[in-house]
Amino acid sequence: MLDNLIPAEEIAAVIIEPIQGDAGIIVPPDKYLPALKKMCKENNILFIADEVQTGFGRTGKWFAVEHWGVEPDVILLGKAIASGMPLSAIVAKKEVMDSWKAPAHLFTMGGNPVSCAAALATISVIKEERLIENAKEMGDYIKARFNGLKEEHELIGDVRGKGLLIGVDLVSDRGIKQRAEKEAAKVCWRCWEKGLILTFFSKSVLRIAPPLVITKKEVDLAL
CATH class of the missing domain: 3.90.1150.10 (Aspartate Aminotransferase, domain 1)
Structure with missing residues (x-):
């Protein structure tokens, strides 16, 4: 269906929430995300998972995409990553990050050490307390x-x-x-x-x- 709507060469990336949050906690059919990832890979389209709401253990996995065995090209993180401290992150495969030359990914207020320390502590607590x-x-x-x-x-x-x-x-x-x-x-x-x-x-x-x-x-x- 998508092939009939938009030519693949005009699509840079597909951004999805593995489980839709504000839309009403919508869980996709089991075959949906693997099929979407396959389509993106075949057409050289970045597959980006927005895990701001679903990441860091919320769904019973570190990341919600793990429920379907899908490996995104990019994962977007925030909120739970630092237990409420202001921090967000873009995590991507090496080839994706290497193509994004500095200073394109540099921000004046980025990398706050207090927030980063909170994120490291959060990871430790999640692991230690299971x-x-x-x-x-x-x-x-x-x-x-x-x-x-x-x-x-x-x-x-x-x-x-x-x-x-x-x-x-x-x-x-x-x-x-x-x-x-x-x-x-x-x-x-x-x-x-x-x-x-x-x-x-x-x-x-x-x-x-x-x-x-x-x-x-x-x-x-x-x-």
């Missing part, structure tokens, strides 16, 4: 709990995600998947009243993305 494994284990548990609630409440239309990046889609009609916008807002307000911070995206998808250090006891308390 937070990636915890993200997978707790994520599976949270999804199982919500799927149990789905059997009891027609309002829950879908539960999806990987690791601790989970979307709970609220619908007013499961048959036509009518978005339950007002209900989503009410759920969030009720949670806030009880001291639980929760928000929603894409009109009616509850975003469940707790810290990677969350425990089963804390999950049970929240639910």
Whole structure:
């Protein structure tokens, strides 16, 4: 289909979120990313993964693309890379970075040593405390709990995600998947009243993305 829309020679790069975040925690079909990567490689197009939301253990892997065995040419990182300190990064294959001559990739405020130290400490904590494994284990548990609630409440239309990046889609009609916008807002307000911070995206998808250090006891308390 893409071949019929835009000639390959006019495409410099394809930039994707392995799991769409603000669009409603959309997990792609299993064959999608490998096929997209294959198409990019065959047509000499850079395959760029935006892992700002999904990277650094959030999905139960260091990077979300690992779930599909895909190796990007470039990975974009931020947010979790330094546990809230202002830092972002572009990680790319050697041939890509070598083609980008200085000072094209130099920035006045780049490489702040305090933020970089925070990033190194973050990597150490993730490894030492096995937070990636915890993200997978707790994520599976949270999804199982919500799927149990789905059997009891027609309002829950879908539960999806990987690791601790989970979307709970609220619908007013499961048959036509009518978005339950007002209900989503009410759920969030009720949670806030009880001291639980929760928000929603894409009109009616509850975003469940707790810290990677969350425990089963804390999950049970929240639910």
